[in-house]
Amino acid sequence: MRSTRIAYSAVLYLAACFIFSVLARAQDSMPSRFEAGAAFTTVRNINVGGVVGPGVDGDINFGKHVALDGSFNWLPANGSPTLNFLIGAKAGIRREHLGLFAKARPGFVSSAHQIRSSTFNVDTGQETDRFGRMTERALDLGGVVEYYPSTRWLLRTDMGDTMVSEARTDFTFTGTNPPPNLSVTRGTTNHFQFSTSVHYRF
Numbered sequence: 001m002r003s004t005r006i007a008y009s010a011v012l013y014l015a016a017c018f019i020f021s022v023l024a025r026a027q028d029s030m031p032s033r034f035e036a037g038a039a040f041t042t043v044r045n046i047n048v049g050g051v052v053g054p055g056v057d058g059d060i061n062f063g064k065h066v067a068l069d070g071s072f073n074w075l076p077a078n079g080s081p082t083l084n085f086l087i088g089a090k091a092g093i094r095r096e097h098l099g100l101f102a103k104a105r106p107g108f109v110s111s112a113h114q115i116r117s118s119t120f121n122v123d124t125g126q127e128t129d130r131f132g133r134m135t136e137r138a139l140d141l142g143g144v145v146e147y148y149p150s151t152r153w154l155l156r157t158d159m160g161d162t163m164v165s166e167a168r169t170d171f172t173f174t175g176t177n178p179p180p181n182l183s184v185t186r187g188t189t190n191h192f193q194f195s196t197s198v199h200y201r202f
Contacts, residue, residue, distance in 0.1 A: 031061040031094065035154065037199035041073045043084065043162055044192040051075040051082060057156075057197055064094045069103055069144075071195070082111040084162075086140045099146035099154075109164050110135040116169060123175035137165040140193060154199045162193045 036058030043051055055073030062068070070087035085107045092101030114134035120127045142160015149155070168185045 032201040035199045035201040039197035041195035051077040101144040105140040109138045119172045121175045158195045162191045
């Protein structure tokens with residue numbers, strides 16, 4: 001009888017350990033409602049060459065699999081600092097220490113010191129350019145890998161394609177018998193984007 005009680009108690013103990021272990025893992029894998037952190041981002045071939053800069057990003061989580069995901073980055077390119085703001089959906093799977101997600105985030109890219117219009121006098125050959133900030137529509141498509149070392153902190157890596165719908169540049173001709181004015185739209189360009197960040201979950 002005593003050995004039976006010991007065996008019974010041991011089974012209950014092991015079962016309780018297993019249940020609490022499963023619950024602990026499930027609790028650890030459940031995200032908090034909000035998370036935010038600091039990022040380090042590079043976007044290739046925005047303006048001149050590749051640009052690298054700091055940023056902030058964060059999520060509003062709607063359960064384990066879907067989140068509203070946003071980021072704001074400052075990319076100090078050579079003579080043309082660029083702002084990058086994206087917000088959209090992130091969806092995927094989340095385990096105890098690892099999460100894999102896809103993302104689709106529309107937004108905009110805004111660059112300073114861009115040529116907005118050009119005026120050319122056909123008689124004198126003189127050209128006058130007007131520079132200013134150019135804001136263009138963008139769409140970021142890609143993937144996210146997250147690592148959860150604890151319930152409050154996560155490490156995140158993003159990779160994807162930032163597609164920029166570039167704005168229009170106007171060309172005006174003056175003088176004797178000038179040709180018709182025209183506008184040039186450079187179309188959509190693709191830019192590889194990579195970022196890494198540290199988030200706090202609260």
